[in-house]
Amino acid sequence: MERFWIVDDEWQDYDAETEYLRRTHPGCEILISSKAAQEELDSYGKTADALICQIDVPVGLELMEKLKGCKVISVYGIGYNNVDVASASKLGISVTNVPGYCAEDVADYVVAAIYRQNLKLSLYAANVRNGAWGAKAVKDIPRRICEQTLFVAGFGNIGRRLAQKAVGVGMSVLYYDSFESAEMDAAAKKIGAERVSLE
Numbered sequence: 001m002e003r004f005w006i007v008d009d010e011w012q013d014y015d016a017e018t019e020y021l022r023r024t025h026p027g028c029e030i031l032i033s034s035k036a037a038q039e040e041l042d043s044y045g046k047t048a049d050a051l052i053c054q055i056d057v058p059v060g061l062e063l064m065e066k067l068k069g070c071k072v073i074s075v076y077g078i079g080y081n082n083v084d085v086a087s088a089s090k091l092g093i094s095v096t097n098v099p100g101y102c103a104e105d106v107a108d109y110v111v112a113a114i115y116r117q118n119l120k121l122s123l124y125a126a127n128v129r130n131g132a133w134g135a136k137a138v139k140d141i142p143r144r145i146c147e148q149t150l151f152v153a154g155f156g157n158i159g160r161r162l163a164q165k166a167v168g169v170g171m172s173v174l175y176y177d178s179f180e181s182a183e184m185d186a187a188a189k190k191i192g193a194e195r196v197s198l199e
Contacts, residue, residue, distance in 0.1 A: 002028040003069075005048040007057050008076065009034040017052070055079055061087040077101050078157075100157050107161035111169070114150070118142055146170025152193070153177075155184055163193045 002025045031044045046068050055077035061084050075097045088095045119142050127137040150166045152159045155177040163173045173193040
C-alpha cells in the first residue's frame with residue numbers, strides 16, 4: 001500500500017488531492033499535516049512513499065534521512081528553494097514541482113498593475129470622488145499602453161504569458177533570459193517578442 005504525506009498549512013481542504021490520489025493509487029493511505037510534527041514523522045513519515053508539501057515547508061537533509069521509504073518530494077508551486085535538492089539526489093529521492101503554477105494569474109496581475117500605474121486609475125478615482133469629471137479629472141495625460149514597450153526579465157512560463165498578453169494589447173515586448181534554447185526562440189518568435197541583452 002502506498003503512503004502519501006501532505007504537509008501544508010495554506011489550503012482549507014485537500015479534497016482534490018485526496019480524490020486524485022485515491023483514484024490513481026487505489027487503497028493508498030494519506031496523512032495531511034499542518035506541520036512536519038515529530039510525532040507524525042515518527043509514526044507516519046518514516047514509511048511514507050511520497051511527501052507533498054507547500055513551497056514554504058523546509059525539507060532538508062535531516063528530515064529526508066528520516067523519510068526511509070520516500071521516493072519523491074513534490075512541491076506545490078514553481079520553486080524548490082526550500083528543498084535540499086542535492087541531498088535528495090544523493091538519497092535517491094526525486095524532487096518535482098508544478099512549473100506552470102499561477103503563471104496565468106501572475107501575468108494577469110502584472111498587466112493589471114501596468115494599467116493601474118500607467119493610467120493613474122487611483123488618482124482619477126479620487127478626483128472623480130472629489131467632484132471632478134472629464135478633462136478636469138485628468139492632471140497628466142498618460143501615454144497609451146499600445147504605444148509602450150515592455151521589458152520582461154525571464155522568459156519562462158510567467159514571462160511568456162505576460163508577453164502574450166502585452167502583445168495582445170498592442171505593446172512591443174523585449175525580453176532577456178540567461179537561458180537560451182531553440183524552443184524559447186520559437187516561442188518568442190510566435191509571440192512577437194525580441195530578445196535583448198540585459199544591458
